[in-house]
Amino acid sequence: MRIGLIGYQGSGKTTVFRALTSLAGAHAAKPGEIEIGVVKVPDPRVDRLCEVFKPKKKTPAAVEFLDLPPLGVSGKGAAERVAQMRKVDALACVVDAFSAGKEQEWKGALGKIREELAFEDLAVLEKRIDTLRKSVLKSTPTQERDKKELAQLERMKPAFEAGTVVDVSALKADEAKQMRGYRFFLMKPALAVVNVPEGVATGDVAPGDLPAGYLGGSRICGKVEQEISELPEADRAAFLKELGISEPASNRLIRAAYKALGLINFFTVGDDEVRAWTVPAGSNAVEAAGAIHSDLARGFIRAEVFAYADWEAVGGDEKQIKAKGKLRLEGKEYRVADGDILNIRFSV
Numbered sequence: 001m002r003i004g005l006i007g008y009q010g011s012g013k014t015t016v017f018r019a020l021t022s023l024a025g026a027h028a029a030k031p032g033e034i035e036i037g038v039v040k041v042p043d044p045r046v047d048r049l050c051e052v053f054k055p056k057k058k059t060p061a062a063v064e065f066l067d068l069p070p071l072g073v074s075g076k077g078a079a080e081r082v083a084q085m086r087k088v089d090a091l092a093c094v095v096d097a098f099s100a101g102k103e104q105e106w107k108g109a110l111g112k113i114r115e116e117l118a119f120e121d122l123a124v125l126e127k128r129i130d131t132l133r134k135s136v137l138k139s140t141p142t143q144e145r146d147k148k149e150l151a152q153l154e155r156m157k158p159a160f161e162a163g164t165v166v167d168v169s170a171l172k173a174d175e176a177k178q179m180r181g182y183r184f185f186l187m188k189p190a191l192a193v194v195n196v197p198e199g200v201a202t203g204d205v206a207p208g209d210l211p212a213g214y215l216g217g218s219r220i221c222g223k224v225e226q227e228i229s230e231l232p233e234a235d236r237a238a239f240l241k242e243l244g245i246s247e248p249a250s251n252r253l254i255r256a257a258y259k260a261l262g263l264i265n266f267f268t269v270g271d272d273e274v275r276a277w278t279v280p281a282g283s284n285a286v287e288a289a290g291a292i293h294s295d296l297a298r299g300f301i302r303a304e305v306f307a308y309a310d311w312e313a314v315g316g317d318e319k320q321i322k323a324k325g326k327l328r329l330e331g332k333e334y335r336v337a338d339g340d341i342l343n344i345r346f347s348v
């Protein structure tokens with residue numbers, strides 16, 4: 001999963017990025033250059049599985065954060081930002097609530113970001129509509145398809161003008177696919193990152209307090225979190241406790257992103273590797289197999305499944321899982337649940 005940090009210059013994107021990815025000073029990016037940091041998704045279940053299976057390799061799920069050039073500036077940075085923003089799975093919108101006088105303005109600032117995104121999407125949409133209006137007049141092999149696409153874009157336009165979330169889930173599969181192909185910003189899940197001053201309560205923003213278009217949000221103090229991320233790992237917990245912070249902001253933000261994107265984790269276990277895999281909620285066993293390797297999806301026979309919670313309940317004893325009838329054989333249509341431990345039987 002890739003999450004792009006966006007916002008206006010000085011909102012604290014880079015500070016938050018450093019806090020999330022502990023990259024403090026690792027590579028001082030030139031202005032306009034994009035830094036990418038990989039964060040392992042903290043999951044105590046992976047730790048516990050490793051304690052028992054003692055694998056050679058531990059692979060938690062990972063999230064990539066991108067520190068993108070600021071909104072509202074033109075030139076090379078803007079083009080790079082737009083190109084990168086098309087490729088991310090979610091947007092984390094950072095707003096300044098730490099500067100004097102800005103403490104109460106974060107909601108308006110978040111709304112302004114949506115307006116900016118809507119403006120950029122509308123430019124793309126209108127350009128495409130103009131092109132299609134001309135092309136549908138000519139008798140070409142794509143004329144019928146162009147007519148359909150034009151009608152579709154014109155139907156969607158009011159949603160873009162409203163600047164809220166553009167939802168394609170109600171469209172027919174082929175129409176939804178075409179709309180997704182544009183990678184419009186308003187179709188991406190957006191999270192709010194309210195960068196508050198030191199000493200102010202942090203935590204999740206209540207959904208009712210968020211402006212339209214945001215699926216979740218966190219109040220974090222970028223500066224303090226960055227300082228924490230620079231500490232040796234062993235000292236972090238004590239420091240967090242002292243500050244009354246229950247966990248690092250990155251954990252909260254990653255959880256919010258999983259929720260907003262509707263993602264779950266399943267696990268594979270063994271002597272070689274214990275690994276967490278990320279798939280959309282509702283994925284079936286074949287799709288889960290495909291996340292591991294396309295061969296596993298192609299040659300899928302059955303999935304052996306047990307739930308992490310059942311395994312934990314019997315003290316991590318696999319024999320007990322079998323004895324208690326908690327090991328199941330599931331077919332292609334089985335819907336994978338968060339925390340499932342899968343072993344795919346396949347033949348290619």
Ligand SMILES: Nc1nc2c(ncn2[C@@H]2O[C@H](COP(=O)(O)OP(=O)(O)O)[C@@H](O)[C@H]2O)c(=O)[nH]1
Nearest residue numbers: 008009010011012013014015098196221222223
């Ligand atoms: N007091 C305070 N200052 C911050 C915080 N986050 C960022 N800053 C400061 O705001 C300025 C801009 O931050 P930066 O992360 O570079 O913003 P960017 O332009 O969005 O990348 C820097 O001087 C930061 O030290 C914060 O949470 N509290």
Ligand SMILES: [Mg+2]
Nearest residue numbers: 013014015067
């Ligand atoms: Mg920056």
